[in-house]
Every structure is written in C-alpha cells, then in structure tokens.
Amino acid sequence: MQFGIFTVGDVTPDPTTGRTPTEHERIKATVQIALKAEEVGLDVFATGEHHNPPFVPSSPTTTLAYIGARTSRILLSTATTLITTNDPVKIAEDYATLQHLTDGRTDLMMGRGNTGPVYPWFGKDIRQGVALAVENYALLHRLWREEVVDWEGRFRTPLQGFTATPRPLDGVPPFVWHGSIRTPEIAEQAAYYGDGYFHNNIFWPLSHTRQMVALYRQRFEHHGHGPADQAIVGLGGQVFMRKSSQDARREFRPYFDNAPVYGHGPSMEDFTAQTPLTVGSPQEVIDRYAAMRDHVGDYQRQLFLMDHAGLPLKTVLEQLDILGEEVVPVLRKEMAVGRPAHVPDAPTHASLVAQAASAAAEGSSDAAVGAAGAGGGR
Structure with a gap:
C-alpha cells in the first residue's frame, strides 16, 4: 500500500x-x-492545481519536474489535474514529458476542481463540467494509446492524423486516478476505464465515502475489469500530531478555527468526529486510519494533507517526521494483516510495463495457437 502527502x-x-x-x-x-x-x-508526493489566489500551484508539471530532479525514489503525482479546463492534447504532452524526466515516477489524478470562476478564465462553461471531464478524458486516453488519432467532439477543434509527442515512456501511459468527492459520473468514468478512483474525503463523513467507493467498485466489476475488491482505490486524509493529544489539540486549534476551508464553522471536536481529520497522538492517528478499510475495503493509496491552514514550514516538517517514523511503518503492518493475496498493490510504472509485456506475450501465444489451429484445419 502507498502512503504519501498532498498539498493544495x-x-x-x-x-x-x-x-x-x-x-x-x-x-x-x-x-x-x-x-x-x-x-x-513516504511513497507519494502530490500537488493540486489552482489558478486563483490564495493558491500557488498553477503549474504542477513545472513543480513536479523540479522535485523529480531533486529526488530519486518518491512517486510524483497531481492531487488534481483539471481535465475540464486544460486541453487534453497539452495534458498528454506535458505528463508524458514529466514521465520521461522522472523515469516513470509519475501518475496523475483527474478532477474538475473546486473553483467555479476557473471555467470562464479558460473559455469553458461550468454547467458543462461533467461533460467536459468525460469527453476530454476520452480523448486523452486515446492520445496516449494510439500513434495516430482522428477525433471530433463538442468542446475542441477536431484532430486529423495527430500524434502526441513524446510518446509515453516504454509505451505505457502514466497511471490515472479520477478524483471526485460527490459526483457519481466520475466514479463511473474511473470504473469504465479500469482506472483508479480517489475519494478525497477530508470534508465528508465516512458514510458518504463508503457509498461512493462502493459504487466505483460495483461498476469496475460490471465493466469486466475484475472482482470489485480488485478495484484501485485511494483516500485523502488530514492529521495533526504531537506526543500528547492535549498538546496537539491546543497547538492546532487556532489553525483550525481560522482556516479558510473550515474555520468559523463546526468546532474542531465536531469536525474530527464527523470527518477523517484526526488531531491527537500518533497512536490515535494509527487507530483511526487502520480502521479505514473497515469502511471501504482493502485499498491502495492513502494521502494526507499536512501543510495547510497557515501552518509554518518548521511545523509541517516536524509533522512529516512523526508521520514517516511513527505512523506509516505501523500502518503498513496493520494494513497488510489479512489483506487477500488477490488484492493488487497500487500500480507503478514498473508494474504497468510488466503487465503490458505479459498481455503482449499472451496475445502472441493466442495468435500462435490460432494459426496452428487454422493450419490443422486445412
């Protein structure tokens, strides 16, 4: 199972x-x-995509490429790639380039975003958000898998004999997660393609998360990609930790109370009771997140939001020390207990290359058997 962090x-x-x-x-x-x-x-670092203040990640590929040059192991992802307002041709080019630069340490998460004004800034209509997500991804999916594409749709000029360059590394596109909190059509889209589904449940009760993940799993099986428990699921989360619960709550409270996303609303106690936000000791975080699979089944990726609400960098780095040294090693062991052997790990470039090679070898074998059968019938 992969553990990592994401930033907005x-x-x-x-x-x-x-x-x-x-x-x-x-x-x-x-x-x-x-x-x-x-x-x-940690296994994954992911960044969001925003084009408005007070956010800075308007160019995820630039940031991830720079980080890729400074790292050697961690998988680099997006926490949202705006499939609605970005041109799918440019997404195909940018992320294939990033895939080459990072030697395959790249995947991405498609999303519609949570900022309405971004649509007209890029010449789009928010009322067509779901339709844009569906059509744009259908084109992106083809651009990464077909050398030459002829295409015509509602939202973009047609393509005739178009080849996206560079081609994906080793002929295998980056793995795609479809992120959505509340939209069944996006869960259906992930299931249709056999892609991953990421439910960023940081503001939602687990009853809602459970319902959305169950829908994706059911539709994944319906579309013939395998049993429902083999569907690729990721979850979001939020934590703040100190050695004692009292210290954690005392230190985080002013950040919670004034945060633009949830400040001046429910109390921190109510919010932590109703959502996965966990403010307390490392053991409380372990207990809370080890229980997540009781709600959604065995899953593949857990990302935490750690650097929000005005927390100073020094504090964020301290939180990462606690997460990496005290929490994740225990969660890895907890999540492995009783995990069925047929439940897959999160896809990586290496596993996708191996899967493609196996499929190609199986296809060649089937073709040889078919040719032999045809010859024997003459």
Missing part, C-alpha cells in the same frame, strides 16, 4: 503570528516538503 498550495496567514508567507516562500516550501516526504520514507 494555499497561501494562508499564520493565525498565531499574523504573518502570511510570500508566493516565493510557499513555492520553495512545497519543494522542501516533497524532499522531506522522500527522506522519511
């Missing part, structure tokens, strides 16, 4: 000091956080 790249004042980091500081901090994630043994 918010530029938020620290409520304890009143200081707001500059965009330059926040971008540089993102790189330091990714390097720390690799240092402490």
Whole structure:
C-alpha cells in the first residue's frame, strides 16, 4: 500500500503570528516538503492545481519536474489535474514529458476542481463540467494509446492524423486516478476505464465515502475489469500530531478555527468526529486510519494533507517526521494483516510495463495457437 502527502498550495496567514508567507516562500516550501516526504520514507508526493489566489500551484508539471530532479525514489503525482479546463492534447504532452524526466515516477489524478470562476478564465462553461471531464478524458486516453488519432467532439477543434509527442515512456501511459468527492459520473468514468478512483474525503463523513467507493467498485466489476475488491482505490486524509493529544489539540486549534476551508464553522471536536481529520497522538492517528478499510475495503493509496491552514514550514516538517517514523511503518503492518493475496498493490510504472509485456506475450501465444489451429484445419 502507498502512503504519501498532498498539498493544495494555499497561501494562508499564520493565525498565531499574523504573518502570511510570500508566493516565493510557499513555492520553495512545497519543494522542501516533497524532499522531506522522500527522506522519511513516504511513497507519494502530490500537488493540486489552482489558478486563483490564495493558491500557488498553477503549474504542477513545472513543480513536479523540479522535485523529480531533486529526488530519486518518491512517486510524483497531481492531487488534481483539471481535465475540464486544460486541453487534453497539452495534458498528454506535458505528463508524458514529466514521465520521461522522472523515469516513470509519475501518475496523475483527474478532477474538475473546486473553483467555479476557473471555467470562464479558460473559455469553458461550468454547467458543462461533467461533460467536459468525460469527453476530454476520452480523448486523452486515446492520445496516449494510439500513434495516430482522428477525433471530433463538442468542446475542441477536431484532430486529423495527430500524434502526441513524446510518446509515453516504454509505451505505457502514466497511471490515472479520477478524483471526485460527490459526483457519481466520475466514479463511473474511473470504473469504465479500469482506472483508479480517489475519494478525497477530508470534508465528508465516512458514510458518504463508503457509498461512493462502493459504487466505483460495483461498476469496475460490471465493466469486466475484475472482482470489485480488485478495484484501485485511494483516500485523502488530514492529521495533526504531537506526543500528547492535549498538546496537539491546543497547538492546532487556532489553525483550525481560522482556516479558510473550515474555520468559523463546526468546532474542531465536531469536525474530527464527523470527518477523517484526526488531531491527537500518533497512536490515535494509527487507530483511526487502520480502521479505514473497515469502511471501504482493502485499498491502495492513502494521502494526507499536512501543510495547510497557515501552518509554518518548521511545523509541517516536524509533522512529516512523526508521520514517516511513527505512523506509516505501523500502518503498513496493520494494513497488510489479512489483506487477500488477490488484492493488487497500487500500480507503478514498473508494474504497468510488466503487465503490458505479459498481455503482449499472451496475445502472441493466442495468435500462435490460432494459426496452428487454422493450419490443422486445412
């Protein structure tokens, strides 16, 4: 199972000091956080995509390519690639390039985003959000798998004899997750293609998460990709930890109370009771997240949001030390207990290359058997 972190790249004042980091500081901090994630043994670093203040990650491929040059092992992903407002041709080119630069340490998560004004900024209509996601991904899927594409749709100029370059590394496209919190059509899209489904359940009760993941699993099996428990599932999460629960809650409370995303609403106690946000000791985090598979089944990827709400960089790096040294090693063992052998691991470039080679060999074998049979019938 993969464990990692994701960032939304918010530029938020620290409520304890009143200081707001500059965009330059926040971008540089993102790189330091990714390097720390690799240092402490995490598997994945993912960044969101936003095109509006107070966020800085408007160019995920630039950031991930730079991090890729500074790291050697960690898998680099997006926490959202805006499939609705980005041109699928440009996505195909950018992420295939990133895949080559990182020697395959690249995957991405398709999403519609959570910022309505971004649609007209890129000449799109938010009322067509789901239709854009479906059509744009259908084109992207073909661009990565077909050398020459002829295509015509509703939202983009037609393509005639088009080849996206560079071609995917080793002929295998980056693995795709489809991220959605509340949209059944996106869970269906992930299931239709046999891709991964990521439910970023950080603001939702587990009853809703369970319902959406169950829908994806059912449809994955319906579309013939394998049993429902072999579907590829990822979850989001949020934690803040100190040695004692009291210290964690006391330190995090001003950040929670003033956070743009959930401040001035439910109390921290109510929010942690109703969502996966866990503020407490490392053992409390372990207990909470080890139980996630009781709700969604065995799954493949767990990402945590760690660097939001104005938390200073020093604090975030301390949190990553705790996560990597005290929490993730235990969760790895806990999640492995009783995990059925037929439940797959999260896909990597190496596993996808091996899978493609196996399928090609099986196809060649079937073709040889068929030719022999045809010859014997003459």
